Amino acid sequence: MTGGGKGSGAVLPVLAAALLGALALSAATGPVPVSLRAAFDAIFRGTDDTAARVLLSLRLPRALLGALVGGALASSGVAFQALLRNPLADPYILGVSGGAAVGALTVALFLSADASPLLPLCAFAGAALSAMGVFLLARRRSGVSPERLILMGVVVGAFLNAVIMLMVTLSPPGKIPGALYWLMGDLGLGTPRRVSVLFPYVALGTVLLYLLSRGLDLLLLGDHAAFQAGLSVERVKTATYLTASLLAGSVVAVSGLIGFVGLIVPHGARVLVGSGHRRLLPAAFLLGGAFLVLSDTLARAASPAGELPVGAVTALAGAPFFLYLLRRNGRRA
């Protein structure tokens, strides 16, 4: 639990390069052949053939969406882990996912097909409502304790899960596949419009968290120590909670429930740059983005049985990687 490790100065540029590499690989992968030449022409000469349009309106938006979603989930995970002083916290722990799912399923299952543009909006509203609800339930006169937040989050999450199961059971059968794929996490909705809708939320949330990084460092020491160090603990906690929920909620709204990124990427980033948030937050964003873009490329390319849900790939690839990091770290310590 010390600050940035020695000799880690080059980590951030390396991670940035890794993200760029992942984006390039993702843009080069797909069933329609796109030559390097065609890609160059599409980007710099504005050609308008099939290859160019596949690259510019399908692959690049999807890759960028993956980078934004992965980065936002990882940043949100860092914030929740500091806020709750719990290494197992992730962006979904406080009912955000359940609320978003109920919002999205309401649109997907019970409104007409023409209402699907409403889906991200309702998912976001559901996430925001449940996040606020958990926060208000957990707050007492003495302030918000991590234990109470987790407890309330788990209770509200369990309740919302029951609602989700009921909704899926009672819905018309033809509408279930779409809802299930969304629940499993899916970047297939990556359109230029969705990327531009998501970008401001992610940018705002990431910058806000970065501004809070000194407060997050102090929070790790415990409320009392943080207060003695001159931190207005409650204000930092509230700001962190709302910002991290905003990030998670807006991301869930466009990509569904992609698990594991928000949980493991922060730990991976901590191994690389230590737990000082000024370096940890950018590192987690870059690593999360690269990880999700690579996972999505794998989900699109690896299976002969059509596309896999990216959420399954993140967990399949992420869990062993996480174990490797833990073991390597344990041996070094």
Added chain:
Amino acid sequence: MGRVRIAVTRRFLLGCLPVVALLAIAFDRPGFAADRFPLALKDDRGVTVRLAAPPRRIVSLAPSLTEIVFLLGRERFLVGVTRFCNVPAAASALPKIGGVIDPDVERIVALSPDLVLCTTDGNPRDKVRALEEMGIPCFAVAPQDLEAVFTAIERLGILLGAADRGRAEAGALRLRARLAAPPSGDAEKPAVLFVISTTPIIAAGNGTFMDELVRLAGGRNAAARFSGRYPRLSVEGLVAARPDVIFVAGMSGVERFPEEVTRWKEVPAFRDGAVITIDGDLVTRPGPRLVAALERVSAALAGWRAKAAAAGAGGKR
């Protein structure tokens, strides 16, 4: 000349259909086939089902089976069906025993059936076993292709004491299926995509009834290169598959492609407006109406071939 003769033969055979059906009904007197009882018949699981007499209290655990019971004229003995059994309309009025994957064992037992018709594609095995342990004979049917559906109709005919009716109905369906198939030749085969969901795009792959319908109707399945039965396609996957015709099996869900998908005019089906909605029940239920689905698919592909031929004559292709 050859073309004309084929058309005449077809008309003649089609004209025979009512006669065949009438004969079937004429010979379908209860006593006629009942002398086969007691009978022992092996079902599609390999379980031998024994009946002392023609069943008089039948429960059906799948919509396709309910349709077949009606087709065999034994609907007066149906005492329970699933909540999805809505064809023919009279089936909706029968007592419900739950769904296909969640039949209510207790409700079925309460109806004291002397035969339960079930399917291995959907009905949970342990629920069927529970019924069998109560001493209720369960006959499982699992047709995987069109011919197996016809065979199932014949076998259920024997089981329900309507063997001749079963044989006649199956024969009539076989005839219709044969007439729906285009004359074999080296006509161009359109690439056909059958989707059961538009958002996300889920196509019918190898081993599905829809795949068989496409092939019988003289097309080739544009999703055949995927290994799964119901592969999910990205928009790019759809663009790469370049289907000439797309059938959307509407399942009371999203039945239209969003504009951001249809604007890909690289896909011939979108360019030419060859996107056809077909009732989802028609193509996913392994029952007699699969033949009606085949006729619709076949007619649509015949239209495509005629257009392609006209375009070819005009020197466009």
